Amino acid sequence: MGFALLVLPCRSKIKYVLFPQVQTNFPALTLKSTIKSMSEEKLPFTGFSSVSIHGNQNKHPNSAHITPIYATSTFTFDTAQQGMERFDGQQEGYIYSRWGNPTFTDAEKVIEALECFNLKDSNGAPLQVKAILHASGQAAMTTMFMANLKPGDKILSHYSLYGGTQELMLKVLNQTGVETIIVDLRDLELTERTLKENPGIRIVHIETPANPTIQCVDIEEVTRIAKRYGTLVTVDNTFATPYLQQPFKYGVDFVFHSTTKFLNGHGTAIGGVLLGRDIEFMNTRATKWHRLLGGNSNPFDAFLLLQGMKTLEIRMDRHCSNAVETAAFLEKHPHVEKVNYTGLSSHPDFKTAQKQMNHPGAMLSFELKGGIESGKNFIDKLKMCVRAVSLGTVDTLISHPASMTHYGVAKEHREKYGITDGLIRMSVGIENLPDILNDLDQALSTT
Template structure:
């Protein structure tokens, strides 16, 4: 097997080999360790493991080889060659979903009385968690246009109870982008925690730790898995002492851990992340250009287009604008329904990041729980269609969309 100390020169090699340890029985691929608990050679060994004197597995909710390999691979990708050309130490815990990852982040870093500063257009689940559940624990959210540094600083000055700046860039589903480096520097001046949802971008396109972010979360269900075969999330941090202490305790006690089967699927999906994202991104740019010239489309939200207000930010902090876009049809909701009903190849469903092209209507699906006035304020109108551009032949994607718009 490859020498684990070998410094990988490319992201593709890292995605294939990082995190892997040779199986004791010499299996080529990572085995599925489908066991709830682990045994000991002697009673004293169990005592040493429970006391922390000896490292080793105890119970799969606390740690499992398959789950740990998946988390280690993502941590390696997020920290790839960031510190003077050397990997940045990052620790992660694999979760049962992206929402479990966000919950673990909040529960390990926030307390009653703290506030979260975030921005317009977040994933609907994140928005609902902040608006409807966290207030029960005495934690509330302040929403501001964080694309404007002056507004971000004004919010920090106005409320010292803000403990965390939580960003999602590109944001779901309007593809708004914030300047990670500028917000991180601002937050650090005020002593705040900076956390970033990097699901849309993946660590191949964007590495928030590069700009000093404290924590990164992913819904691994999406591009990291890449095939829609499992649900998962990951919670990552660069303060190793904190991650192995408080964060691990929260991870262990909340019970939001992943499972060996989903971790196995995730590991194998991530091995092709680089080549998949290259194809996704190429197709997305072509689809965005097609929409921009179509008479039925009022607006295209894609950060690779000169018409997008955040194009410069994206170009600075992302390898490529990505595989996600959204459109506003001139005919509004009814036009969107008609378009989606006429699709022959592209898939009508929620979620994103699979090999096939997925389309959904956020106002009635992913963001249904967000009040209409908030949705419209954030740019999530009734006529907005979100598209996760897949890996089909680009000619077939455009042909299907074109006939659906007739």
């Protein structure tokens, strides 16, 4: 028996360890077969990052380590019979990239695994959901609404929504005969009374934390009430990500993300995803509407999404730790009137956030003394933080909702929902914390 020398780094010292070289009498074919069968066994993942990196567990041609960009508009058939069976759904396989693509599939599988990580269904088995990747969060939301609603139906939602969502409801869906009712869903008695008085409500749509006031709705309690009235519940989980919040845990029917944001994390691609608990519905009606509306993703954006999700946990940890310190700094600053951050005990939804989120997150907003002029001056004087809409990228993004994301929302509606002229929204990045605070301080102090 011989010995092999293995060099192990150990901080500043080098360790030398002798391991015996074990010889085997197994034939090469037997050994390869054993290795193959062992490698095909799937281990249960114990951590979120493992799911983010290995959640799809698909093998690709030519032993590709990273999911390839399947830059093809269509796919071929070996025979006419095979083509017929794929169109008929008798055989799995790809047909046309508007209908599906291997790069999309891998991204969908990872997001399914993240939203269901450590969750069980009513029978105690691992929870299964179906994801459909879209060209944007708006496309994913449109598919869900169009697949579930008909003229005469109603949507129940709450104050302070992403401007695009509110405009979709009030300016597009209303033209199809769908009415939207807006109330404060944090008021559970009001929520139940509204459901009772409006039997036509088909969907309760929740965005929590909400954009940009960071209001939090109790997912569990609203879902419990909605189910008594046979109503579907949908949750926009973009701000929280599945790392901080898993709405399926509370029995909701659908979950959305703008994957453009934290899931991608680098501002390199637009995307969205719709996830549903009813897999038959997702494979049939939702899939049909998705294909007919044409809101499909594209292979390159799906590839970028896959790369971004691999670092989701470590990015979110830094985003969140920076946000906590930033919120505390702003709350004490003399030029700041109010800070909206669920990690502050002063936030009215502090307890709700504690109940359903693993951390308050990376999003906050704050009200400047002096209204719109102070807000514009502050934004103009930033030196490192980026003046931009969107959120969830590694750099800190700061925007002025009244003139940007919510410009299309009537002023009286904005102010009613807490989106005032002096409100600033901030997506806290992963830069070094002192640099973020120094930039904020110099911009605020000269406002």
